[in-house]
Amino acid sequence: MTIALKAEGLTKEFRGFVAVNNVDLTVEEGTIHALIGPNGAGKTTCFNLLTKFLQPTRGTITYQGRDITRMKPADIARLGLVRSFQISAVFPDLSVLQNVRVALQRQRGESYDFWRSEKSLNRFDDAARAHIDEVGLSEFVDHRAGELPYGRKRALEIAATLALDPKMLLLDEPMAGMTQEDVDRISALIRQVAQSRTILMVEHNLSVVANLSDRITVLARGEILAEGNYAQISKAPEVIEAYIGAGHD
Numbered sequence: 152m153t154i155a156l157k158a159e160g161l162t163k164e165f166r167g168f169v170a171v172n173n174v175d176l177t178v179e180e181g182t183i184h185a186l187i188g189p190n191g192a193g194k195t196t197c198f199n200l201l202t203k204f205l206q207p208t209r210g211t212i213t214y215q216g217r218d219i220t221r222m223k224p225a226d227i228a229r230l231g232l233v234r235s236f237q238i239s240a241v242f243p244d245l246s247v248l249q250n251v252r253v254a255l256q257r258q259r260g261e262s263y264d265f266w267r268s269e270k271s272l273n274r275f276d277d278a279a280r281a282h283i284d285e286v287g288l289s290e291f292v293d294h295r296a297g298e299l300p301y302g303r304k305r306a307l308e309i310a311a312t313l314a315l316d317p318k319m320l321l322l323d324e325p326m327a328g329m330t331q332e333d334v335d336r337i338s339a340l341i342r343q344v345a346q347s348r349t350i351l352m353v354e355h356n357l358s359v360v361a362n363l364s365d366r367i368t369v370l371a372r373g374e375i376l377a378e379g380n381y382a383q384i385s386k387a388p389e390v391i392e393a394y395i396g397a398g399h400d
């Protein structure tokens with residue numbers, strides 16, 4: 152197996168409170184890997200450590216064999232390890248096409264400039280349309296992003312993320328706030344995007360996790376409680392206990 156992302160002894164303390172404690176995590180290339188756990192387990196903290204939005208107190212992170220522990224989010228994005236945009240990062244007054252063009256422009260390292268003429272931006276159109284097509288938004292290409300239904304905005308967010316040419320995508324609760332119809336659509340989209348990329352996602356919706364994940368890591372109280380496929384972890388007594396004990400939303 153080829154390892155895409157590896158954390159060793161990952162630890163984060165907030166003024167003495169240990170939110171993530173000595174986590175060893177290995178994500179295999181080409182898989183969909185989910186990070187789950189009851190409320191307060193440390194999933195978000197762990198995600199922020201892996202995406203370099205937080206600096207670990209101890210431990211190391213390697214991506215494709217390269218130590219990225221001290222690197223900045225923008226630098227790891229250039230290596231192909233990309234965190235999905237938050238919906239707030241979608242520009243509501245720009246069209247779907249313009250949003251993806253802006254992402255492409257940034258990926259090429261050009262300064263971000265609303266005043267840039269349409270003409271000079273048009274050269275990104277073909278690539279932008281390909282990403283928009285990949286996420287099933289072709290019929291919305293000229294719609295204002297702000298007018299899109301919530302689930303379609305998430306698809307646009309993924310299209311803008313694909314513009315950064317990720318080899319590995321980190322998704323933070325991709326199903327949050329989605330209707331069942333959206334959940335089905337975004338699940339299909341994640342599966343499709345994963346055909347040529349590695350995915351690590353934090354997700355609360357356990358049926359989505361069961362449906363999509365090749366491998367699941369269960370965190371509780373900042374530590375790894377169990378790891379395996381869904382059949383394995385859902386039967387593990389310590390996992391059942393942690394979920395019942397801590398309550399789950």
Ligand SMILES: Nc1ncnc2c1ncn2[C@@H]1O[C@H](COP(=O)(O)OP(=O)(O)OP(=O)(O)O)[C@@H](O)[C@H]1O
Nearest residue numbers: 165168169170188189190191192193194195196197
């Ligand atoms: N900046 C911070 N300062 C102090 N404590 C923090 C900070 N961030 C997180 N924590 C604490 O660390 C623990 C883990 O939080 P975290 O948000 O990572 O858990 P989670 O598994 O994502 O939870 P949820 O599912 O509720 O989002 C919690 O007890 C939380 O209060």
